Structure formats: structure tokens, C-alpha cells
Amino acid sequence: MARTVFITGGARSGKSTFAQQQAEACPGPLLYLAAARVEDAEMAARIQAHRAVRGARWQTLEEPLEIVRALSGACGYGAVLFDCVTLWLSNLLFHHQEDQTLILNAVDQLAATLTQLEIPVFIVSNEVGSGIVPENRLARLFRDLAGTANQRLAAVADEAWLVAAGCPLRLK
Amino acid sequence: MARTVFITGGARSGKSTFAQQQAEACPGPLLYLAAARVEDAEMAARIQAHRAVRGARWQTLEEPLEIVRALSGACGYGAVLFDCVTLWLSNLLFHHQEDQTLILNAVDQLAATLTQLEIPVFIVSNEVGSGIVPENRLARLFRDLAGTANQRLAAVADEAWLVAAGCPLRLK
Amino acid sequence: MARTVFITGGARSGKSTFAQQQAEACPGPLLYLAAARVEDAEMAARIQAHRAVRGARWQTLEEPLEIVRALSGACGYGAVLFDCVTLWLSNLLFHHQEDQTLILNAVDQLAATLTQLEIPVFIVSNEVGSGIVPENRLARLFRDLAGTANQRLAAVADEAWLVAAGCPLRLK
Numbered sequence: 001m002a003r004t005v006f007i008t009g010g011a012r013s014g015k016s017t018f019a020q021q022q023a024e025a026c027p028g029p030l031l032y033l034a035a036a037r038v039e040d041a042e043m044a045a046r047i048q049a050h051r052a053v054r055g056a057r058w059q060t061l062e063e064p065l066e067i068v069r070a071l072s073g074a075c076g077y078g079a080v081l082f083d084c085v086t087l088w089l090s091n092l093l094f095h096h097q098e099d100q101t102l103i104l105n106a107v108d109q110l111a112a113t114l115t116q117l118e119i120p121v122f123i124v125s126n127e128v129g130s131g132i133v134p135e136n137r138l139a140r141l142f143r144d145l146a147g148t149a150n151q152r153l154a155a156v157a158d159e160a161w162l163v164a165a166g167c168p169l170r171l172k
Numbered sequence: 173m174a175r176t177v178f179i180t181g182g183a184r185s186g187k188s189t190f191a192q193q194q195a196e197a198c199p200g201p202l203l204y205l206a207a208a209r210v211e212d213a214e215m216a217a218r219i220q221a222h223r224a225v226r227g228a229r230w231q232t233l234e235e236p237l238e239i240v241r242a243l244s245g246a247c248g249y250g251a252v253l254f255d256c257v258t259l260w261l262s263n264l265l266f267h268h269q270e271d272q273t274l275i276l277n278a279v280d281q282l283a284a285t286l287t288q289l290e291i292p293v294f295i296v297s298n299e300v301g302s303g304i305v306p307e308n309r310l311a312r313l314f315r316d317l318a319g320t321a322n323q324r325l326a327a328v329a330d331e332a333w334l335v336a337a338g339c340p341l342r343l344k
Numbered sequence: 345m346a347r348t349v350f351i352t353g354g355a356r357s358g359k360s361t362f363a364q365q366q367a368e369a370c371p372g373p374l375l376y377l378a379a380a381r382v383e384d385a386e387m388a389a390r391i392q393a394h395r396a397v398r399g400a401r402w403q404t405l406e407e408p409l410e411i412v413r414a415l416s417g418a419c420g421y422g423a424v425l426f427d428c429v430t431l432w433l434s435n436l437l438f439h440h441q442e443d444q445t446l447i448l449n450a451v452d453q454l455a456a457t458l459t460q461l462e463i464p465v466f467i468v469s470n471e472v473g474s475g476i477v478p479e480n481r482l483a484r485l486f487r488d489l490a491g492t493a494n495q496r497l498a499a500v501a502d503e504a505w506l507v508a509a510g511c512p513l514r515l516k
Contacts, residue, residue: 008337010302010473012491127336129182130354131303131475132311139476147184151338162336164471164506165352166495167515171339180509182474299508301354303475304483319356323510334508343511 003120006157007168008150010127014166019081019122020054026120028078030058033071035088037064064091068106068113077119085125085153086146093142100145107149111156123157125150175292178329179340180322182299186338191253191294192226198292200250202230205243207260209236236263240278240285249291257297257325258318265314272317279321283328295329297322347464350501351512352494354471358510363425363466364398370464372422374402377415379432381408408435412453421463429469429497430490437486444489451493455500467501469494 005022009015023030032054036047051060059077063070067088074080082088089103096102114121129147134140154160160171177194181187195202204226208219223232231249235242239260246252254260261275268274286293301319306312326332332343349366353359367374376398380391395404403421407414411432418424426432433447440446458465473491478484498504504515 006337010471010491011477012473012488012495014491014495125337127182127302127474128476129184129474130299130301130471132300132306132315133183134476135308136479143476144184147182147186150336151184151186154337154339160337160339162341164494164515165350165469165498165504167498167504169341169506169513169515171336171341178509297509299354299474301356302471302473304472304478304487305355307480316356319354319358322508323356323358326509326511332509332511334513341513343508343513 002118003159004114004117004157005120005122006125006150006154006160007122007163008125008127008154008161009163010130013163015124015126015163016083017166018161018163018168019083019124023079023081023120023122024057026079029076031074031077031080032058032060033067033074033080033082034060034062035064035067035082035084035091036062037091064088065095068109071110071113071117071121074117074119079120079122080117081122081124083124085123085149086128089145089149090142093138093145098138098141100141103145104148107152111152114153115156123153125153127162174290175331176286176289176329177292177294178297178322178326178332179294179335180297180299180326180333181335182302185335187296187298187335188255189338190333190335190340191255191296195251195253195292195294196229198251201248203246203249203252204230204232205239205246205252205254206232206234207236207239207254207256207263208234209263236260237267240281243282243285243289243293246289246291251292251294252289253294253296255296257295257321258300261317261321262314265310265317270310270313272313275317276320279324283324286325287328295325297325299334346462347503348458348461348501349464349466350469350494350498350504351466351507352469352471352498352505353507354474357507359468359470359507360427361510362505362507362512363427363468367423367425367464367466368401370423373420375418375421375424376402376404377411377418377424377426378404378406379408379411379426379428379435380406381435408432409439412450412457415454415457415461415465418461418463423464423466424461425466425468427468429467429493430472433489433493434486437482437489442482442485444485447489448492451496455496458497459500467497469497471506
């Protein structure tokens with residue numbers, strides 16, 4: 001059954017663990033869709049370690065940019081976990097050379113795709129807008145994009161959660 | 173009927189949109205009280221664009237410092253939206269040359285005024301204290317002032333809300 | 345009766361005030377366990393001022409590192425307030441020369457101690473992970489440690505709260 005769950009929180013708030021537990025409550029094989037780019041041996045080792053932690057029910061797909069295509073092609077899984085929106089946005093920011101319109105178009109395509117999937121999807125994102133205004137222009141642009149993306153994705157989700165200190169708070 | 177609603181959240185969390193929707197549920201003409209300073213043509217254009225988005229029920233008043241006077245003189249409106257406390261605090265910080273006592277006095281005057289108004293007021297502020305401690309002294313002072321102001325204003329409000337990813341969480 | 349209450353929030357969110365009010369609802373003498381280091385006359389004066397604010401029911405103990413020992417030896421009190429985890433972590437970070445394993449071992453010892461105490465303990469911490477990713481490597485390490493510590497301490501607590509704008513939100 002289709003179900004979109006949006007999960008946000010600060011760094012090391014426990015949001016990915018909560019998302020993983022929720023996904024593991026679904027029957028069948030599970031897809032971990034990572035926005036990470038495998039760029040060097042250190043990253044490859046970390047991804048390998050994360051895979052081992054998740055265990056045998058999970059398959060992992062690294063996809064830095066084409067998240068919509070990866071989700072649309074995710075057939076036969078009991079659930080998908082996409083981790084995370086903010087890393088994907090930082091990849092898009094680089095790829096689209098800071099063009100906000102192109103980046104938010106990609107977010108809107110993801111939002112539209114989420115409403116059409118036929119399996120549960122768990123979307124993890126980060127809260128990055130509750131600190132002091134960054135002095136760095138690119139950091140300000142990034143936090144505006146992340147806040148806007150979080151709003152648009154939570155808007156189409158069936159459930160939204162804020163995780164703090166490992167505890168999930170239901171937002172919607 | 174008097175009613176004070178305090179609304180906080182991170183950057184691009186959807187707090188202003190939530191405040192606007194709440195205000196629009198009140199009958200009568202609406203006042204948008206902006207802490208912004210109209211300093212140049214770019215700012216004037218942005219303010220004009222924001223006015224157009226809010227639509228015909230809204231009047232806009234830009235007031236960088238004298239928020240208490242502006243609120244006290246807001247007669248004949250069905251509701252007032254003040255957006256936002258943190259921008260006002262940064263104007264006060266500059267105007268009072270970082271004198272914390274004068275700035276917090278102004279916050280206390282605003283809090284006292286809120287309890288005496290006879291129309292609904294929606295107060296928007298920002299969460300700026302949930303990141304790492306800033307290295308910049310002025311940024312640390314600002315986040316302390318913003319946190320203190322948020323506490324004092326929420327304390328006199330009838331309702332307080334935290335908005336995350338576009339979803340309002342009731343604080344009080 | 346044993347009871348562990350974990351309280352987190354941003355800077356100047358009202359978390360310490362909430363913790364103090366909760367502790368003062370317990371009968372008997374109260375211990376304020378401060379992670380602060382008394383390093384100079386200015387710090388001594390600030391600590392003295394804080395003591396005066398807390399009033400006669402409170403005794404204060406400054407302990408920069410040995411929090412587990414201080415808690416284990418806290419006999420005869422009606423409740424203990426430990427303020428705060430993040431200051432203690434920054435002391436540990438310096439003391440253990442950034443060795444994450446030693447620091448997280450200390451956190452785990454604190455968590456284990458909390459489950460064995462026979463009086464109520466109120467633990468205050470800070471949210472530091474909801475801003476933009478810090479450029480400074482040590483700041484990134486610190487926010488990862490703080491997030492992990494918050495998760496581990498909230499996990500063993502009987503109650504967890506997030507305070508925003510002076511308003512407590514129950515996390516668990």
C-alpha cells in the first residue's frame with residue numbers, strides 16, 4: 001500500500017534510525033536509496049559499513065542526482081528509504097550551478113513522484129534553518145532551499161515527523 | 173476579540189504562511205506590520221512582490237523600530253500580523269548600539285502592549301539558537317536576545333506554535 | 345523515587361528554568377551540578393549570581409569532568425539537576441584530546457549511572473544540530489557527539505522534553 005512518510009531532524013538526532021525502524025516494519029525486501037556519491041575509498045568503506053549495519057533485508061543504491069528515476073524504477077520492494085534530501089540538494093546545487101529554479105523543479109518532480117508510488121517511501125531530511133543566519137552566501141541559499149524542499153515534501157506526505165534526541169514527534 | 177498568537181520556526185519553515193492563514197481566518201481588513209526597512213530599490217521591489225502575494229485584504233506598514241507605537245495605533249483592523257521579531261531585534265541591536273537592557277526593555281514594552289490590544293495579533297519569530305555556538309560575538313549576543321525575546325513574548329501569548337517543514341506544532 | 349528527566353532545547357529556550365521548576369516540585373534539599381569550570385573572577389561572580397537566583401533550597405557543585413562520580417555521591421538530596429551535558433562534552437573533548445571513543449564511553453557510563461540512581465535527576469542539554477553544517481572540523485565533531493549523547497541519555501530517561509520559546513514539548 002502506498003504511504004509517504006517524511007522524517008526530519010537535526011544532525012545525529014536519530015532520524016535515520018527511526019526511518020529504518022519504520023521501514024523494517026514493512027514486509028518484503030527493502031531498498032536503501034542513498035544520495036551519496038561514491039568518490040573515494042574512504043567513502044566506499046563507510047558505505048560498506050553502513051550496509052552491514054542495515055542487514056540482509058536491505059539492498060543499497062547510491063544515486064547522487066537521479067532520485068526520481070531511481071524511485072520510479074524501484075519495483076518489487078516492500079519499502080524504500082531515501083536518505084537524505086539535504087545531501088541530494090547539495091548535489092543538485094553543485095550540478096545546476098546554484099540555479100534555484102532548476103533545483104526546486106527537481107524537488108517538485110520528486111513530490112509529484114511520491115504521490116504516485118505504490119509502495120511505502122520513507123524520506124529523511126535535515127533541519128538546517130534553526131541556527132544563526134550564516135555569513136556565507138551559499139550556506140544561506142542552501143538553507144533556504146532545504147527549508148522550501150522540506151515544506152513541499154512534507155506537504156505531499158501522509159505522515160511527517162520531527163526527531164529530537166532520538167524521540168519522534170508527529171508533525172502531521 | 174483579543175487573542176495573541178506567537179509563531180516560531182526555523183528559516184523557510186513555513187511560519188509566515190501559517191501566520192498569514194491564521195490571520196485570514198479573522199473577519200475584516202488585515203494589517204501586515206513588517207519590521208523591514210525600505211532602504212533601496214531592490215528591497216522596495218521585494219516588498220511590492222510580497223504585497224501582491226498577500227492580496228487585497230491586506231494593508232502593509234513597514235516599521236523598523238516603533239513596533240509598539242504601530243501596534244497601539246492599529247485601529248479598525250480585523251487582525252494584525254507582525255513579521256518578524258528577529259528582524260526587529262536586529263534593527264534594535266543596531267539602533268541601541270548593542271545595549272541589551274534597552275533592547276529587552278523594548279521587548280517588555282511589546283509584551284505589555286500585546287496583553288492590552290483588543291484585536292487578534294499574530295507574532296512571527298525565528299528559532300536561531302539550535303545550531304552550534306557562533307564564533308562571532310555579535311551573533312552570540314543576537315541569539316541570546318532572540319531566545320530571551322521569544323520566551324517573553326510566548327509567555328504573554330494565548331497560543332504558541334512551532335512550525336517545522338510547514339507543519340504547525342502547538343507549544344501552548 | 346528514582347526518575348530521570350532529559351530536557352533539551354536551543355540557546356535561551358528556557359530549558360534550565362523548566363528543569364529548575366520541575367526539580368523544585370520535589371521535596372527536600374536540591375543539588376545543582378554544574379559542568380562549569382571556575383577559571384577566573386568573572387566566572388566566579390556569574391556562578392555566585394546564579395546561586396543567588398536559585399535560592400536557599402539549592403546547593404551548587406561545580407564539576408567539569410567527573411559527573412558520574414558526583415552523581416553517584418549525591419546522597420540525601422531530594423533531586424539533582426545536571427546543567428549541562430553539552431558543556432560537559434566540551435570539557436571532555438578538550439580533556440580527552442578529541443578521542444570520540446573515550447568521550448562516548450563517558451556518556452555511556454553516565455547513562456548507566458542514571459538508571460541506578462534512587463533520586464530524581466534532571467539532565468539539561470542543548471540542541472546544536474539544527475543549523476547549517478559548520479565549516480570548522482571541531483564544531484562538526486562536537487555537534488555529532490552532542491547529538492549522539494542526547495540520543496543515548498534520552499533513551500534511558502523516563503521522560504524527555506524539548507523546550508522552545510519557554511514552552512515544554514513532551515518528547516517521551
